[in-house]
Amino acid sequence: MFFPKVTILGVGLIGSSVALAMKKRRLCGHITGFGRREERLMRAKDLGIVDSFDLDPSRASLGSDFVLFSMPVGFFPRIAGMIRDSLKEGAVVSDAGSIKGSLVHEMEKALSNKTPFVGAHPIAGSEQSGVDAADADLFEKRRCVITPTDKTDRTALDTLTELWRSLGAEVVIMTPEEHDRVFGAVSHLPHIIAYALMNSADELNHSYLAYAGQGFLDTTRIAASSPEVWRDICMGNKENLIQFLDTFMGRLERVKGYLAGSDAASLEGEFSKAKTLRDECGQD
Amino acid sequence: MFFPKVTILGVGLIGSSVALAMKKRRLCGHITGFGRREERLMRAKDLGIVDSFDLDPSRASLGSDFVLFSMPVGFFPRIAGMIRDSLKEGAVVSDAGSIKGSLVHEMEKALSNKTPFVGAHPIAGSEQSGVDAADADLFEKRRCVITPTDKTDRTALDTLTELWRSLGAEVVIMTPEEHDRVFGAVSHLPHIIAYALMNSADELNHSYLAYAGQGFLDTTRIAASSPEVWRDICMGNKENLIQFLDTFMGRLERVKGYLAGSDAASLEGEFSKAKTLRDECGQD
Numbered sequence: 001m002f003f004p005k006v007t008i009l010g011v012g013l014i015g016s017s018v019a020l021a022m023k024k025r026r027l028c029g030h031i032t033g034f035g036r037r038e039e040r041l042m043r044a045k046d047l048g049i050v051d052s053f054d055l056d057p058s059r060a061s062l063g064s065d066f067v068l069f070s071m072p073v074g075f076f077p078r079i080a081g082m083i084r085d086s087l088k089e090g091a092v093v094s095d096a097g098s099i100k101g102s103l104v105h106e107m108e109k110a111l112s113n114k115t116p117f118v119g120a121h122p123i124a125g126s127e128q129s130g131v132d133a134a135d136a137d138l139f140e141k142r143r144c145v146i147t148p149t150d151k152t153d154r155t156a157l158d159t160l161t162e163l164w165r166s167l168g169a170e171v172v173i174m175t176p177e178e179h180d181r182v183f184g185a186v187s188h189l190p191h192i193i194a195y196a197l198m199n200s201a202d203e204l205n206h207s208y209l210a211y212a213g214q215g216f217l218d219t220t221r222i223a224a225s226s227p228e229v230w231r232d233i234c235m236g237n238k239e240n241l242i243q244f245l246d247t248f249m250g251r252l253e254r255v256k257g258y259l260a261g262s263d264a265a266s267l268e269g270e271f272s273k274a275k276t277l278r279d280e281c282g283q284d
Numbered sequence: 285m286f287f288p289k290v291t292i293l294g295v296g297l298i299g300s301s302v303a304l305a306m307k308k309r310r311l312c313g314h315i316t317g318f319g320r321r322e323e324r325l326m327r328a329k330d331l332g333i334v335d336s337f338d339l340d341p342s343r344a345s346l347g348s349d350f351v352l353f354s355m356p357v358g359f360f361p362r363i364a365g366m367i368r369d370s371l372k373e374g375a376v377v378s379d380a381g382s383i384k385g386s387l388v389h390e391m392e393k394a395l396s397n398k399t400p401f402v403g404a405h406p407i408a409g410s411e412q413s414g415v416d417a418a419d420a421d422l423f424e425k426r427r428c429v430i431t432p433t434d435k436t437d438r439t440a441l442d443t444l445t446e447l448w449r450s451l452g453a454e455v456v457i458m459t460p461e462e463h464d465r466v467f468g469a470v471s472h473l474p475h476i477i478a479y480a481l482m483n484s485a486d487e488l489n490h491s492y493l494a495y496a497g498q499g500f501l502d503t504t505r506i507a508a509s510s511p512e513v514w515r516d517i518c519m520g521n522k523e524n525l526i527q528f529l530d531t532f533m534g535r536l537e538r539v540k541g542y543l544a545g546s547d548a549a550s551l552e553g554e555f556s557k558a559k560t561l562r563d564e565c566g567q568d
Binding site: 074123143181182183185186187189190191192193194195196197198199200201202203204205208209211212213215216217218219220221222223224225226227228230231232234235238241242244245247248249250251252255256259260262264267268270271272273274275277278279280281282 | 358407427465466467469470471473474475476477478479480481482483484485486487488489492493495496497499500501502503504505506507508509510511512514515516518519522525526528529531532533534535536539540543544546548551552554555556557558559561562563564565566
């Protein structure tokens with residue numbers, strides 16, 4: 001597998017790491033970057049992550065064999081419309097977005113049948129972001145979820161699967177809808193919770209934050225994540241998240257009831273159940 | 285400062301670490317341990333954490349110069365009543381409990397004026413627990429909150445302050461009530477949230493937990509904490525926690541409203557505010 005020309009639309013942590021990972025494994029020739037900020041693109045070029053860059057996404061995508069959307073997901077459909085007519089026939093278009101559901105269907109509509117879109121979500125990254133955190137081995141031994149639909153081109157799906165396996169990832173296939181429920185529960189909901197806990201502690205009394213210990217810091221670590229990225233993810237998965245927030249608040253109401261009713265045994269039962277589940281997840 | 289005889293009531297992580305820390309700094313002679321499980325006390329003796337142990341708390345406390353309550357806080361008042369008449373006049377009695385508020389007043393009532401009680405809460409420990417995790421330097425550069433009341437004996441307060449400073453801690457003085465609001469917000473509330481998030485993800489679909497990534501694991505790390513310990517802490521601080529849960533759910537309702545109303549700008553504002561606060565807390 002070899003892609004003579006690759007375009008990375010968004011040179012953040014994930015896009016830059018894909019570029020480095022492909023270069024390291026000699027899976028591509030020339031890489032062009034697109035982004036909103038020239039300064040960041042210049043930094044990516046200086047670091048050897050991209051070979052050239054363009055502030056116009058359609059020019060950046062011209063003649064590419066593989067185009068990766070790795071900017072905040074809220075920009076995807078508009079940029080897809082902008083590059084649609086400059087894409088080479090047979091180019092594989094994919095993404096690294098944290099939501100899939102309706103987004104995959106929007107992307108299929110925005111792009112032509114001649115340039116097949118296959119949605120993907122590499123489960124990697126951290127609260128770190130940006131081109132300077134890029135890592136050629138970021139995807140080693142991590143999962144990458146690929147989300148075909150009944151419209152997905154099978155050759156493009158096979159190519160993308162092979163690409164992610166070559167980058168060291170374990171490929172998992174899900175429907176876009178299943179993906180959004182799974183990651184709504186284990187990723188998007190925890191982000192909303194971490195952000196809300198930070199704001200709640202501040203609302204109660206800003207000075208209390210000086211006493212934050214390791215537990216608080218762990219629980220809120222992902223509240224340092226990019227607000228722009230998470231705005232788009234949460235908006236893109238809002239139906240699930242509204243439902244999941246109700247489930248979560250239901251568990252909190254249950255705890256409140258045990259506290260109000262001095263029901264220590266039920267409270268301990270609730271905590272024990274959670275501890276058993278958490279212990280099964282491992283200590284990482 | 286030297287305590288010829290010390291009694292540790294509860295040889296978990298904190299009690300065992302205080303014992304090791306005092307021994308290492310030659311602040312005490314003989315240490316006796318009390319606990320509910322003989323097996324654990326024998327382990328503490330084998331590890332050189334205590335010199336002897338007794339399954340009867342009043343015998344364990346007989347003739348001691350310093351008595352430390354370091355079991356789950358729900359047991360404190362009953363054990364205080366059991367040891368009251370066997371304590372030596374002038375013995376300093378303290379604790380390492382994570383709640384103070386009403387507990388300190390209960391302890392003052394349960395004990396005699398001749399054996400002054402001074403409440404303390406060393407801010408140390410982790411989701412690890414038990415005698416095998418004991419560490420003589422656990423309190424180095426950590427805070428210890430001491431919570432005197434208008435009834436607190438000033439000499440005992442000075443002694444306890446000097447002891448914690450000798451163990452490497454930075455001593456902070458607060459009222460018991462102020463302590464419970466501060467730690468309710470930055471410690472007890474996050475524990476309830478972590479437990480509830482684990483149970484929510486399981487309620488949504490147990491199989492989703494296989495996709496838990498680093499963010500989920502960080503956010504739920506403290507859900508591995510002892511259910512018994514946290515049952516007592518939360519019950520002991522329930523008035524604050526009921527109020528804090530309402531504040532927290534208010535922030536979640538706000539987010540839900542932004543999602544339902546597709547108000548991306550307000551959602552980003554909420555996340556940005558939280559990120560700024562979290563960045564100020566540092567990366568630990």
